[in-house]
Amino acid sequence: MEESRSCNIAITLLHYTPLHICSNAIRTCWQSFDKGDNGGEKDIELIDRVGNKFKHASTLEHLYYNFYIKGISRACLQELARHRLASYSVKSSRYTLKELKNLPSFLPINEENLARAEQFVVFTHNKEVDIASLKALENLREILCKNISNDIAKFAMPESYRTELSFSINARSLQNFLSLRTSKSALWEIRALALSIFNALPEEHRFIFQDCVPES
Ligand SMILES: Cc1cc2nc3c(=O)[nH]c(=O)nc-3n(C[C@H](O)[C@H](O)[C@H](O)COP(=O)(O)OP(=O)(O)OC[C@H]3O[C@@H](n4cnc5c(N)ncnc54)[C@H](O)[C@@H]3O)c2cc1C
Numbered sequence: 001m002e003e004s005r006s007c008n009i010a011i012t013l014l015h016y017t018p019l020h021i022c023s024n025a026i027r028t029c030w031q032s033f034d035k036g037d038n039g040g041e042k043d044i045e046l047i048d049r050v051g052n053k054f055k056h057a058s059t060l061e062h063l064y065y066n067f068y069i070k071g072i073s074r075a076c077l078q079e080l081a082r083h084r085l086a087s088y089s090v091k092s093s094r095y096t097l098k099e100l101k102n103l104p105s106f107l108p109i110n111e112e113n114l115a116r117a118e119q120f121v122v123f124t125h126n127k128e129v130d131i132a133s134l135k136a137l138e139n140l141r142e143i144l145c146k147n148i149s150n151d152i153a154k155f156a157m158p159e160s161y162r163t164e165l166s167f168s169i170n171a172r173s174l175q176n177f178l179s180l181r182t183s184k185s186a187l188w189e190i191r192a193l194a195l196s197i198f199n200a201l202p203e204e205h206r207f208i209f210q211d212c213v214p215e216s
Helices: 019-030 041-053 057-062 074-080 093-100 111-118 127-145 150-156 171-181 188-200 203-212
Strands: 003-006 009-016 064-073 087-090 162-170
Touching: 009 188, 019 041, 019 057, 041 057, 041 203, 057 162, 057 171, 064 074, 064 171, 064 188, 074 162, 074 188, 093 127, 093 150, 111 127, 127 150, 162 171, 171 188, 171 203, 188 203
Parallel strands: none
Antiparallel strands: 003 009, 009 064, 064 162, 087 162
């Protein structure tokens, strides 16, 4: 399992469907199984022709990718979760907010405390905004130290608070996600996430998604 990193976002591709499952599904239509080459050049050409060029894109739904995503903000999660054709299991603030409870204060604002805070919140590199995030984190820590329950305290979480999730998506939906979210009109954090997801894909699968990401 390889991990790729960007903006302190870590993506691990946990599992993926081999290409021959998709080419086999396409060959079902013609009953031409004997022409397959187990995910080799012939199968790749078929997937590209039928799935991409002929837009028989439902055949791409046989390919599934299972990712573990670490370090995106809850703001970014909100955008990601709008992609309905995917599956999500997200770190629960309800069960995990206690992670802040026994930590020392994030104040005063200095390099050391900013670095500590960045483990918990996504910084924007705008100093005023980042200091506001640090203060929100400190407010939340103080609330938790007063033994206020996670269910109530979570309403004081900043949007910048980092989260992590298991994320599974099929190739057709991933094409849509990459087209929308690697575009320059997408917000910078989800754009960084989308590019990292593309980079975490197996080399031999990239042809399916090449036209969905801008040329570098
Ligand atoms: C630059 C940008 C700015 C955005 N700004 C906003 C914003 O200001 N406010 C906001 O609320 N959202 C915003 N969004 C989110 C956007 O509206 C979509 O919710 C999000 O991009 C998910 O796209 P999707 O519906 O194609 O994906 P999915 O939900 O994964 O759907 C995939 C595809 O399945 C089909 N589909 C799914 N559900 C249906 C359905 N019910 N009926 C018909 N077809 C369906 C469609 O073809 C769809 O493209 C923004 C997105 C982008 C990229």
